[in-house]
Amino acid sequence: MDVMIVGGGMAGGMLAAALADTGLRVRVLDAAPEPAMPEGPARPRVSALTEASQRMLSQVDAWARLPAERVQAYARMQVWDGDGTGEVEFDAASVQAQALGWIVENEALVAALYAARPANVVWHSSVRARDIRRQGEVWQVTLDDGQVFRAPLLVGADGARSRVRDAAGIPAPVQDTGHVAIVGSVRSEHAHGACARQRFLTSGPLALLPLPGDGDDVSLVWSLWPHEAERLMALPPEAFDLALSQASAGCLGALSFQGARQVIPIHTLHASDYVRPGLALVGDAAHVVHPLAGQGINLGLLDAAVLAEEMQRALSRGLPAWHDSALNRYQRRRWGHNALMIRALSGIKALFEANGLEWRWARNTGMRWVNRLAPVKQMLAREALGRKGDLPRLARK
Template identity: 85%
Template sequence: MDVLIVGGGMAGGMLAAALGDSGLRVTVLDAAPEPVMPEGPPHPRVSALTEASQRMLTQVGAWAQLPAARVQAYQRMQVWDGDGTGEVTFDAGSVQAEALGWIVENDALVAALYRARPANVQWLSRTRTQAIRRQGEHWQVTLEDGRVLSAPLLIGADGARSRVRDAAGIPAPVQDTGHVAIVGSLRSAMPHDGCARQRFLTSGPLALLPLSGDGQDCSLVWSLWPREAERLMALAPEAFEAALTQASDACLGALSFQGARQVIPIRTLHASDYVRPGLALIGDAAHVVHPLAGQGINLGLLDAAVLAEEMQRSLSRGLPAWHAAALNRYQRRRWGHNALMLRALSGIKALFEANALELRWARNTGMRWVNRLVPVKQLLAREALGRQGDLPRLARK
């Protein structure tokens, strides 16, 4: 065995798929059951994928595994200040794009990556780790059933509470954002028209993300102070839906829930390092960002793709895929980019929470100014698409 990936989520699945044709023997250790494609009503946990992520998923064969019924493209984006007149709208046509992004259920994307796994990847579901330690030139993982696996390269793709990160002794202080998020699937009285909407309120941003179906299904991500979330969750369903419709500015008419509403904490973290000898962190094991711009999964997928590219480059030079130079190049390419995103999202959150009159005037004036300047809007739209530079070259077709 050459590579052990602990974690079979989106980042871990992407890395496994991207290592096809590498000649490496890869094993994924996934604590969850075998991934299956969801059916029925949309699941509440979704991700907004950029054009860059869609292209990478296409390269590794996962995009073709996603049923059209679980994917919704959005061609427009509307962002406005709930405490003023500032508004910015983006359109895919202005940047010659098919779409600004795609809303995909998390479970569907994991199942697609599982289906796309190459022959050199062994995926072990319902497999929990008990202990992780460095043993000579290998990392050794003891499973709960007593089996012991070892490999010269260990990948931590096991989420924000990463046991791999802890075993490597890599600090990653957790920052409480002061927010929780209410999430769920909604029905709207008016069609969403393929537009992703986000209204910034003093208590936090409220996002309505379009889902596939008949055009009236949406995913809710409503960031709130914990006490306000507790108050809202205590309301009867009809009263909660009325409050939600009002908070959304009734931009889609009356909103009603499909299934349960859930509350999840919002915390951020950033590991001080992404690598140790024979070890690398990707996805939420390396960084967790505020969900207000929907960038978390895109950063994780890009981590996986860059790491796969550096491993392939090392192999092409006659060096091991886990050579220190390859891992260090991965860290140099990803750590600074992710740190910048963390700071930017924290700054946006702070700006829209500010109640000072001069700051409210400045942000509303700034949004109106941006909305009138087409070149600036095009630049921001290209950034949202993930067109910051060349994408990693992945081996699989």
């Protein structure tokens, strides 16, 4: 094998699909069971995908494999300040787009990427990499069941707690955001109308993302301080639903949480490097960002696509795909871009957390100003679509 990808989530799956037609022999090692397209009601773990992500997924033949009933396009996005009157509303028509983004279940996206895996990819499910080490010029991975695999290029797509990153000795200090998130599915009294909504409260942002289906199910990501989450989690269902409806300012009428409430910690991290000789990190293994702008996997898909493009570039110049120059170019193209996004997100978080009167005034005036200025709004909408710079070109015959 030429390439071993540890982790077959969205980032690892994207890289495997993007390495079609390279002539490289690729092995994916993933701890999760074999991916399968979900059926029935939409699952709450979803991602808001940008137009850039949608286009890259189309290029690798994964987008067309997503059943229409598992994808929810959103043509509008409403962002407002819980402490005042500031509000910004974006719509797709103003930037000549069909949609501002798409909500897709994480599980469905992995299943689509799995279905799109090319013939040069061997995918092992339900296997966990236990020991990872460099042996001469190759990386060696030993699985829980004792199997041993070797390859000159090892890619860590194994998420926030990446073993590959640890084995390579790449520092990635974890930052506590001071937030946890209550996540799950919510039934709404009023139809979501294909609009993604986010209300910024001093304690953190509350996002209601439209889910596919009858139009009255939304995915909740309610980021807030841990003690506030503890208080809410202790409430009986009716009282929790009331608190949630109030926190969303009744934008969708009465809300009713479906199933068991779940709280997840929100940490961020950024690996100091994405590469070592014969090794690269992509997706959450390289960076974990606050979910407030729904950017995490959009960055991860771009990492995978850029890495694939640099590997193809090296091959076309007669070099091995894992040549230092290819890996270093990948790092140069992605590290700074992701660092900028991490800084921007922590700036947005701090701005909305600031509780002084002057901050509230500045925030609300700023939002009203942005909402009235069509060119500024269009620029922000284009940013949300990921329409900046050229997308990597992925070879698929």
